[in-house]
Amino acid sequence: MNCEEAQEWITALVDDELSAQERVAIEGHIAACGQCRHACEQERVIKQQVKLASATMAAPAALRRAIEEAARKPGVWRRARARLKEILASPFVRPVLAVALLLLVLYPLMFPGADENNIALLTLSTHAAIEGGSKILTRVNDPGEIKDQLVRAVDGRFAPMGFDLSMMKLYPVAGFVQRIGGRDVLVTVYQGEGPTVTCFTFLGAESDAPLDAEVFFDDAKRINFYSFSEGDFHAVMHREGELICIMVSKMPAADLLAMVRGKARHS
Numbered sequence: 001m002n003c004e005e006a007q008e009w010i011t012a013l014v015d016d017e018l019s020a021q022e023r024v025a026i027e028g029h030i031a032a033c034g035q036c037r038h039a040c041e042q043e044r045v046i047k048q049q050v051k052l053a054s055a056t057m058a059a060p061a062a063l064r065r066a067i068e069e070a071a072r073k074p075g076v077w078r079r080a081r082a083r084l085k086e087i088l089a090s091p092f093v094r095p096v097l098a099v100a101l102l103l104l105v106l107y108p109l110m111f112p113g114a115d116e117n118n119i120a121l122l123t124l125s126t127h128a129a130i131e132g133g134s135k136i137l138t139r140v141n142d143p144g145e146i147k148d149q150l151v152r153a154v155d156g157r158f159a160p161m162g163f164d165l166s167m168m169k170l171y172p173v174a175g176f177v178q179r180i181g182g183r184d185v186l187v188t189v190y191q192g193e194g195p196t197v198t199c200f201t202f203l204g205a206e207s208d209a210p211l212d213a214e215v216f217f218d219d220a221k222r223i224n225f226y227s228f229s230e231g232d233f234h235a236v237m238h239r240e241g242e243l244i245c246i247m248v249s250k251m252p253a254a255d256l257l258a259m260v261r262g263k264a265r266h267s
């Protein structure tokens with residue numbers, strides 16, 4: 001058993017929900033691993049605190065619903081959900097503890113970058129699917145038609161950020177709408193000579209950038225550029241008004257950043 005597996009089992013161990021065999025496996029790991037032993041002790045302390053907490057505060061119904069809803073969202077940490085069950089099992093929790101636990105549950109929602117369902121990170125997987133051929137593209141010859149289709153698809157609420165990449169011999173070849181985290185994302189695929197570039201446009205804020213993105217401030221344009229990568233794929237995000245644009249490509253991160261900086265409009 002490794003630490004990651006142990007971490008997943010610790011809650012169950014403390015709750016006494018493991019079979020004898022599982023128990024032996026995790027106890028063997030904990031005996032040999034100080035880090036997991038510490039995590040396990042922490043877990044016991046928290047469980048005890050929850051148990052001890054009594055008749056001090058009742059969570060308002062609306063708040064409880066919000067927590068329950070948050071817990072149902074995919075990507076919210078499993079351990080937070082386990083903890084939440086304990087809160088919900090008892091109608092009364094100590095206020096300080098309640099706030100602490102709430103933060104634990106809501107943290108990934110307040111800071112989208114901490115969430116594995118981060119919209120910006122998911123653009124990398126969409127681009128990978130396009131390059132890998134698992135996302136089938138309907139090719140359109142007329143770039144204007146691609147844009148019109150995308151605008152119509154979101155009832156004219158916004159338009160894809162259009163980039164002229166013809167200098168790099170890249171042209172829009174396909175477009176589609178992707179729904180990520182409840183938001184419509186307009187996707188335009190540029191192909192030609194050199195690596196494919198995918199442009200994602202959606203209504204958002206700079207807080208949509210992954211937490212670990214590198215930030216570059218362009219003094220002349222007064223724009224923040226966020227650079228992040230996964231494997232061979234690199235992404236650059238920036239904001240123009242209420243629109244967020246993320247360009248993803250296999251081209252070197254520095255080249256991609258230079259390209260987007262060159263094309264971005266002064267805010």
Ligand SMILES: [Zn+2]
Pocket residue numbers: 002003004006029033034035036037
């Ligand atoms: Zn361990």
